[in-house]
Amino acid sequence: MGSRNNFTTVILLLMLLQFLDSYFSLPLCTDSRAPFALKSPLQFCPYNATSCCSSDDDLSLQKQFESMNVSDPGCGSILKSILCARCDQFSGELYRVVSVHREIPVLCNSTVSSNSPQSEQPQTDFCSKVWSACENVSIVNSPFAATLQGRVGEPVNSSNSTKLTDLWKSQTDFCEALGGGSSDDESVCFDGAPTTLTDGTTSSPPSGMCIEKIGNGTYLNMAAHPDGSNRAFFANQQGKIWLATIPEQGSGGTLDIDETNPFVDITDEVYFDVVFGLMGIAFHPRFAENGRFFASFNCDKSSSPNCAGRCACNSDVNCDPSKLTPDNGAQPCQYQSVVAEFTANGSSSGTSSATNASPSEVRRIFTMGLPFTSHHGGQILFGPQDGYLYLMMGDGGGDGDPYNLAQNKKSLLGKIMRFDVDTMPSANDVDKLDLWGNYSIPKDNPYAVDKDLQKEIWAIGLRNPWRCSFDSARPSYFICADVGQDQYEEVDLITKDGNYGWRTYEGPYPYVPTQSPGGNTSVASINPIFPVMGYNHSEVNSGEGSASITGGYFYRSMIDPCLHGRYLFADLYGSSIWAGTESPINSGKFTSAKIPFKCASDSPLRCTIVPGIDLPSLSFIFSFGEDNKKDVYLLTNSGVYRIVHPSRCNYTCAKENASTTPSRDPFSPPSSRASSLRGSYLLLNSSFFILTSYFVFVFS
Numbered sequence: 065m066g067s068r069n070n071f072t073t074v075i076l077l078l079m080l081l082q083f084l085d086s087y088f089s090l091p092l093c094t095d096s097r098a099p100f101a102l103k104s105p106l107q108f109c110p111y112n113a114t115s116c117c118s119s120d121d122d123l124s125l126q127k128q129f130e131s132m133n134v135s136d137p138g139c140g141s142i143l144k145s146i147l148c149a150r151c152d153q154f155s156g157e158l159y160r161v162v163s164v165h166r167e168i169p170v171l172c173n174s175t176v177s178s179n180s181p182q183s184e185q186p187q188t189d190f191c192s193k194v195w196s197a198c199e200n201v202s203i204v205n206s207p208f209a210a211t212l213q214g215r216v217g218e219p220v221n222s223s224n225s226t227k228l229t230d231l232w233k234s235q236t237d238f239c240e241a242l243g244g245g246s247s248d249d250e251s252v253c254f255d256g257a258p259t260t261l262t263d264g265t266t267s268s269p270p271s272g273m274c275i276e277k278i279g280n281g282t283y284l285n286m287a288a289h290p291d292g293s294n295r296a297f298f299a300n301q302q303g304k305i306w307l308a309t310i311p312e313q314g315s316g317g318t319l320d321i322d323e324t325n326p327f328v329d330i331t332d333e334v335y336f337d338v339v340f341g342l343m344g345i346a347f348h349p350r351f352a353e354n355g356r357f358f359a360s361f362n363c364d365k366s367s368s369p370n371c372a373g374r375c376a377c378n379s380d381v382n383c384d385p386s387k388l389t390p391d392n393g394a395q396p397c398q399y400q401s402v403v404a405e406f407t408a409n410g411s412s413s414g415t416s417s418a419t420n421a422s423p424s425e426v427r428r429i430f431t432m433g434l435p436f437t438s439h440h441g442g443q444i445l446f447g448p449q450d451g452y453l454y455l456m457m458g459d460g461g462g463d464g465d466p467y468n469l470a471q472n473k474k475s476l477l478g479k480i481m482r483f484d485v486d487t488m489p490s491a492n493d494v495d496k497l498d499l500w501g502n503y504s505i506p507k508d509n510p511y512a513v514d515k516d517l518q519k520e521i522w523a524i525g526l527r528n529p530w531r532c533s534f535d536s537a538r539p540s541y542f543i544c545a546d547v548g549q550d551q552y553e554e555v556d557l558i559t560k561d562g563n564y565g566w567r568t569y570e571g572p573y574p575y576v577p578t579q580s581p582g583g584n585t586s587v588a589s590i591n592p593i594f595p596v597m598g599y600n601h602s603e604v605n606s607g608e609g610s611a612s613i614t615g616g617y618f619y620r621s622m623i624d625p626c627l628h629g630r631y632l633f634a635d636l637y638g639s640s641i642w643a644g645t646e647s648p649i650n651s652g653k654f655t656s657a658k659i660p661f662k663c664a665s666d667s668p669l670r671c672t673i674v675p676g677i678d679l680p681s682l683s684f685i686f687s688f689g690e691d692n693k694k695d696v697y698l699l700t701n702s703g704v705y706r707i708v709h710p711s712r713c714n715y716t717c718a719k720e721n722a723s724t725t726p727s728r729d730p731f732s733p734p735s736s737r738a739s740s741l742r743g744s745y746l747l748l749n750s751s752f753f754i755l756t757s758y759f760v761f762v763f764s
């Protein structure tokens with residue numbers, strides 16, 4: 065459990081201000097890692113299923129409690145519950161670790177707390193209970209005293225045994241300092257018992273998703289302009305990025321994009337082929353002031369002198385590049401994965417109004433040679449909370465991750481990485497720390513201080529994370545779709561140091577590798593975090609039985625109130641889209657169901673409709689996008705689509721006219737599986753694949 069920092073009153077007051085914001089988080093521990101399933105209930109603390117405490121942690125809490133010599137049983141039991149709050153699956157939130165690390169969890173300070181809505185009758189709030197049970201009780205090494213150490217102008221009695229009345233003048237002072245949480249926000253507070261979430265109120269399940277077509281182009285990436293305007297960047301796989309203006313919903317307008325005038329064109333640096341190209345773009349959160357933006361792409365060593373990274377197949381990971389040959393699909397390190405920084409400075413009118421940028425790199429952020437030709441993800445995203453740059457990387461290819469690299473913490477393949485691109489290292493540091501480019505390592509990366517492991521790692525055990533996003537309403541929800549091998553396509557909630565199982569598992573199923581020159585990782589040796597959603601390959605109609613997931617967004621627009629709060633994802637092959645519903649809210653537990661979709665009959669650009677069955681033919685769904693209004697887009701081989709009012713497709717959503725402003729209404733899971741599209745249409749037959757294969761992005 066370790067020692068905790070001291071706090072000043074100033075910090076306590078800052079924390080109080082923080083509480084005024086509604087605060088949402090998925091279950092996370094105080095070390096920002098995910099809670100885990102207990103094999104057996106804890107002995108001391110009352111946690112028996114999912115917890116942040118191991119049995120060792122439990123034992124040390126018991127010792128800490130015993131050393132406090134609390135003579136009064138009433139105060140003792142309340143104090144025990146408070147100490148044990150560290151084991152709660154929401155301890156990260158109870159201790160508000162994002163803003164500041166507290167010594168005591170936030171004590172519920174109102175009669176009806178959000179996490180125990182069953183208490184309808186007025187009753188004493190938990191904070192007052194703590195005060196009245198413990199005010200006159202001596203506590204040795206009181207954790208309450210620790211809260212006040214260093215308090216300005218009022219020296220704390222440093223005696224080892226203190227009463228609450230030694231520390232605070234009154235219950236009001238005490239609860240002002242340590243209380244928080246009330247019935248009118250949804251923040252989690254500690255009420256003396258393990259946090260339980262209850263299902264929210266009802267809300268209609270979506271009967272279908274209505275889309276309109278607003279663009280003809282084929283893009284792989286969309287990024288909203290960081291200035292909050294109605295503009296967004298669109299990038300194609302070949303290497304061009306455009307700045308487009310998005311038409312108002314319902315205006316009948318189309319995407320205003322001038323393909324002849326890209327924002328920047330880096331096609332000369334980009335190696336483009338079926339699975340290679342410009343894979344990701346990210347704009348610095350302060351792009352409007354600093355003009356910094358980033359592109360993640362592939363390069364070819366044989367045609368670009370700037371394509372010269374270290375090979376990811378190397379002796380550190382038991383991979384011998386000379387044993388990889390083109391006949392087993394490998395071309396060791398001919399193709400590389402690159403992240404480069406560019407600038408939109410230079411426009412006389414300032415960066416926010418910049419409509420062009422220079423294609424010459426400001427700096428190389430990252431370069432890594434790839435062992436095989438597939439599974440190299442490449443999306444980049446800035447974390448909304450930490451401002452760090454995340455890079456999604458696949459296992460580097462080969463059937464079944466032959467070198468077992470996704471489980472190897474000495475390899476960057478099969479990982480999500482996290483870089484600090486605001487603090488540039490000296491050339492010296494790059495060498496000394498053995499970095500793969502120009503960035504520094506955030507101090508709390510899980511292996512930041514382990515010299516044998518890759519410091520860039522944030523999470524491991526991924527096969528080909530294809531499209532991740534942060535929930536714009538709850539930034540601790542970092543959700544990624546990970547493309548499967550033979551059986552299962554998965555959606556994962558990504559947490560610090562999480563192991564998502566590949567290749568020991570494919571989704572929830574143990575995976576038996578066919579080759580293992582790099583060794584195996586046993587099921588018993590890891591504690592994987594299983595997918596929160598996904599689908600079997602047998603659930604999609606892609607003609608050949610193949611499948612490849614495309615991750616989307618938590619839909620946060622109110623244009624379709626029935627989709628609000630649900631996570632949308634799709635299969636690449638265009639015939640299936642799912643809505644994931646979390647229940648209870650903030651539990652990290654999801655159910656998902658395919659949703660029917662139609663194109664609005666008044667779509668600005670006509671949708672191609674599959675004859676006879678009145679359904680839009682999207683072709684490949686490469687990516688989703690989200691604009692500054694939180695409207696969600698589908699980037700497909702047949703153009704750009706936007707989700708619109710369900711009534712425009714004659715779908716009914718009872719709430720459509722009731723509300724147009726975002727709310728945080730919880731919703732119930734769909735009462736029945738939405739009608740399946742299985743077997744309904746199949747435009748994507750094999751001849752169609754051959755015709756379009758030049759554009760087809762195959763991940764699986």
Ligand SMILES: *[C@@H]1O[C@H](CO)[C@@H](O)[C@H](O)[C@H]1NC(C)=O
Pocket residue numbers: 105110112113
């Ligand atoms: C776990 O604890 C909860 C509440 O304390 C209790 O309702 C439940 O029955 C327990 N489950 C097991 C498996 O012990």
Ligand SMILES: *[C@@H]1O[C@H](CO)[C@@H](O)[C@H](O)[C@H]1NC(C)=O
Pocket residue numbers: 131133204
């Ligand atoms: C706790 O109480 C016991 C017995 O009352 C006493 O022997 C012991 O010294 C006390 N411990 C502390 C740290 O005060």
Ligand SMILES: *[C@@H]1O[C@H](CO)[C@@H](O)[C@H](O)[C@H]1NC(C)=O
Pocket residue numbers: 196197199200
């Ligand atoms: C604590 O002590 C004060 C002063 O002696 C007394 O007024 C109060 O009732 C006591 N509280 C409890 C809960 O015993």
Ligand SMILES: *[C@@H]1O[C@H](CO)[C@@H](O)[C@H](O)[C@H]1NC(C)=O
Pocket residue numbers: 221222223225226227230
């Ligand atoms: C500090 O606390 C102890 C025990 O509660 C008490 O005996 C002592 O008088 C206090 N000292 C001051 C300076 O308040």
Ligand SMILES: *[C@@H]1O[C@H](CO)[C@@H](O)[C@H](O)[C@H]1NC(C)=O
Pocket residue numbers: 222223224
């Ligand atoms: C507190 O207790 C520790 C040992 O438990 C002792 O070393 C220290 O001197 C005590 N401090 C005070 C102020 O009594």
Ligand SMILES: *[C@@H]1O[C@H](CO)[C@@H](O)[C@H](O)[C@H]1NC(C)=O
Pocket residue numbers: 080083173236239240243244245
């Ligand atoms: C807790 O309750 C007290 C007493 O009702 C109140 O003065 C204080 O502002 C509350 N604190 C918070 C953080 O709600």
Ligand SMILES: *[C@@H]1O[C@H](CO)[C@@H](O)[C@H](O)[C@H]1NC(C)=O
Pocket residue numbers: 278279280318319669
């Ligand atoms: C999109 O393509 C259609 C059909 O080729 C064409 O009529 C239309 O003008 C195009 N629209 C835009 C905005 O490019």
Ligand SMILES: *[C@@H]1O[C@H](CO)[C@@H](O)[C@H](O)[C@H]1NC(C)=O
Pocket residue numbers: 353354355407409426
């Ligand atoms: C771009 O301009 C901003 C503001 O003038 C400045 O802070 C930043 O350093 C510039 N960036 C580059 C790469 O020149």
Ligand SMILES: *[C@@H]1O[C@H](CO)[C@@H](O)[C@H](O)[C@H]1NC(C)=O
Pocket residue numbers: 425426427428429430431494499500501502
């Ligand atoms: C750092 O950036 C500079 C400028 O782009 C580049 O020359 C250098 O190779 C980069 N260093 C690494 C380790 O990539």
Ligand SMILES: *[C@@H]1O[C@H](CO)[C@@H](O)[C@H](O)[C@H]1NC(C)=O
Pocket residue numbers: 576577580582583584
């Ligand atoms: C890895 O596991 C596979 C399947 O269980 C087995 O065939 C293979 O021999 C193992 N390889 C090593 C190096 O242990």
Ligand SMILES: *[C@@H]1O[C@H](CO)[C@@H](O)[C@H](O)[C@H]1NC(C)=O
Pocket residue numbers: 600603
């Ligand atoms: C997926 O496939 C597995 C193994 O074939 C099967 O056990 C499971 O029930 C399937 N799940 C669904 C949702 O169809």
Ligand SMILES: *[C@@H]1O[C@H](CO)[C@@H](O)[C@H](O)[C@H]1NC(C)=O
Pocket residue numbers: 662663664665712713714
């Ligand atoms: C919705 O219903 C109207 C009236 O029946 C019809 O004209 C229109 O085509 C329908 N729209 C869709 C997308 O089915």
